[in-house]
Amino acid sequence: MDMKNMREYMGWLYYQYLLITGIYVLEPWEQSIFNTVLFTMVAMVIYTSYVFVPIHVRLALEFFSELVRGQPESTVALMS
Amino acid sequence: MTESEGNKNEDCHAANGVKPGRNGMVKNHHHHHQYQKQEKVYNAACNGELYSRPFIESFEETPMLVAVLTYMGYGILTIFGYLRDFMREWKIEKCHIAREREEQKDFVPLYQDFENFYTRNLYMRIRDSWNRPICSVPGATFDLVERSSNDYNWTFEYTGRVVKDVINLGSYNYLGFAENTGACATAAGEVTVKFGVGVASTRQEMGNLDRHEELEKLTASFLGVESAMAFGMGFATNSMNIPVLAGKLNHASLVLGARLSGSTIRVFKHNNMQSLEKLLRDAIINGQPRTHRPWKKILILVEGIYSMEGSIIRLPEVIALKKKYNAYLYLDEAHSIGALGPTGRGVVEYFGLDPKDVDVMMGTFTKSFGAAGGYIGGKKDLIDYLRSHSHSAIYATSMSLPVVEQIITSMKCIMGEDGTTVDPPNRLFSPLPLNQRWQLQQTGSTGPSGPGEVLNMTNMSLTLLG
Numbered sequence: 131m132d133m134k135n136m137r138e139y140m141g142w143l144y145y146q147y148l149l150i151t152g153i154y155v156l157e158p159w160e161q162s163i164f165n166t167v168l169f170t171m172v173a174m175v176i177y178t179s180y181v182f183v184p185i186h187v188r189l190a191l192e193f194f195s196e197l198v199r200g201q202p203e204s205t206v207a208l209m210s
Numbered sequence: 211m212t213e214s215e216g217n218k219n220e221d222c223h224a225a226n227g228v229k230p231g232r233n234g235m236v237k238n239h240h241h242h243h244q245y246q247k248q249e250k251v252y253n254a255a256c257n258g259e260l261y262s263r264p265f266i267e268s269f270e271e272t273p274m275l276v277a278v279l280t281y282m283g284y285g286i287l288t289i290f291g292y293l294r295d296f297m298r299e300w301k302i303e304k305c306h307i308a309r310e311r312e313e314q315k316d317f318v319p320l321y322q323d324f325e326n327f328y329t330r331n332l333y334m335r336i337r338d339s340w341n342r343p344i345c346s347v348p349g350a351t352f353d354l355v356e357r358s359s360n361d362y363n364w365t366f367e368y369t370g371r372v373v374k375d376v377i378n379l380g381s382y383n384y385l386g387f388a389e390n391t392g393a394c395a396t397a398a399g400e401v402t403v404k405f406g407v408g409v410a411s412t413r414q415e416m417g418n419l420d421r422h423e424e425l426e427k428l429t430a431s432f433l434g435v436e437s438a439m440a441f442g443m444g445f446a447t448n449s450m451n452i453p454v455l456a457g458k459l460n461h462a463s464l465v466l467g468a469r470l471s472g473s474t475i476r477v478f479k480h481n482n483m484q485s486l487e488k489l490l491r492d493a494i495i496n497g498q499p500r501t502h503r504p505w506k507k508i509l510i511l512v513e514g515i516y517s518m519e520g521s522i523i524r525l526p527e528v529i530a531l532k533k534k535y536n537a538y539l540y541l542d543e544a545h546s547i548g549a550l551g552p553t554g555r556g557v558v559e560y561f562g563l564d565p566k567d568v569d570v571m572m573g574t575f576t577k578s579f580g581a582a583g584g585y586i587g588g589k590k591d592l593i594d595y596l597r598s599h600s601h602s603a604i605y606a607t608s609m610s611l612p613v614v615e616q617i618i619t620s621m622k623c624i625m626g627e628d629g630t631t632v633d634p635p636n637r638l639f640s641p642l643p644l645n646q647r648w649q650l651q652q653t654g655s656t657g658p659s660g661p662g663e664v665l666n667m668t669n670m671s672l673t674l675l676g
Contacts, residue, residue, distance in 0.1 A: 164286070
């Protein structure tokens with residue numbers, strides 16, 4: 131029962147996507163081309179984010195924590 | 211309602227006629243808010259003098275997201291259009307659409323503008339939704355011929371089936387007079403048997419029959435003008451007579467007539483009275499373009515209900531402007547005659563004005579009367595001038611008699627002169643403006659066919675209610 135609702139809902143979502151992008155009016159092979167191109171671009175975005183986002187997040191955290199830690203160290207150095 | 215009228219009288223004596231700051235705002239929903247605020251405090255200042263009851267029209271603005279997504283959709287489809295054009299150019303795909311011949315390639319291209327690109331690549335894909343053939347009378351319901359396409363709408367085949375009783379929301383059959391049974395059809399049938407269908411002559415030669423004279427007298431009394439003249443085609447009424455009236459003195463017929471007249475054309479913003487007043491003042495102050503000599507005549511061309519938008523003209527203000535600047539008014543009531551006003555006399559009655567204020571009242575019999583043709587009404591000497599000078603009267607065949615009979619019968623029904631066939635006119639017409647305004651507000655300016663859809667929906671509800 132849940133699978134049937136799920137499939138119906140996915141079908142409706144796909145229909146909405148066809149209507150909003152205007153692909154609904156195109157012939158099936160044109161729809162396939164567009165879907166392929168779009169899917170490829172989305173896949174590339176996901177892959178890039180998978181590879182690079184952890185590294186970037188780690189570097190950003192290091193940068194900001196260095197700022198915070200660096201403060202008391204330098205003032206201590208000045209005092210003494 | 212009564213207290214607002216009382217307040218209007220004491221407020222409006224100071225200023226004169228039209229005050230541009232209060233009305234004619236382009237964004238109508240702002241006007242709606244402002245009008246309501248005024249109404250609470252001092253009841254609609256000077257416009258109250260012109261309008262016998264509040265006239266509020268608002269059209270929804272398109273939401274930003276919808277607009278952006280629409281443009282994005284257009285962009286995607288344009289890219290695919292270019293792809294298909296490329297394939298057609300390189301003969302990968304067969305080209306179904308008209309193209310120039312090889313010998314004409316050096317001339318100015320006929321099919322390269324964006325309109326043809328749009329038709330080829332976008333409209334063709336979806337054109338099975340329009341121009342669908344029907345096979346019955348377009349009454350409250352009609353029968354649709356089914357067709358299918360194997361090559362994505364380039365060619366159609368009939369499946370042989372007929373879809374019956376489709377609800378009609380788009381005809382011009384506003385009052386339901388276009389039927390094949392009933393008083394109008396019977397009268398038209400009798401006349402066909404007696405006189406035949408064709409008149410075989412122009413109005414000025416041997417085509418002026420007594421039924422034509424009666425039609426014109428009836429039309430003049432229906433409109434409340436001195437005299438009227440009827441023509442065989444509504445579009446031709448405008449395009450053939452405006453040159454006669456305006457020369458040497460929001461539809462395509464008005465534009466064509468104005469262009470054919472050879473006079474200078476200025477366009478004011480849709481239903482915006484400030485813009486109209488500014489144009490009038492500029493025209494009077496500056497005169498003709500190079501010589502600055504004064505204009506002999508200024509003709510304001512407006513429509514009762516704009517066929518593209520479904521909005522009603524602000525007639526009291528236009529008449530006030532016309533009187534102030536001594537211009538002439540040509541009112542095209544193609545959609546509003548028979549449909550607006552307590553007894554169906556059109557937009558002039560809707561606002562409670564005097565028909566003598568409008569110099570030329572033009573309309574068509576196509577919509578509310580269920581026939582074909584147009585008329586022009588006005589002062590007697592104007593109509594006499596048209597009778598002798600109109601291109602339609604000189605060259606075009608006169609209206610055929612069954613059509614004339616249909617108009618006479620339906621007009622008499624509306625006027626209540628033979629109230630035996632239809633309910634009394636008051637009951638037929640009073641719901642129309644309220645529903646129409648509500649419908650116009652709901653469908654707004656993005657509604658597909660404006661007045662046609664609106665008024666037929668009302669017709670439908672009347673028919674259903676019995």
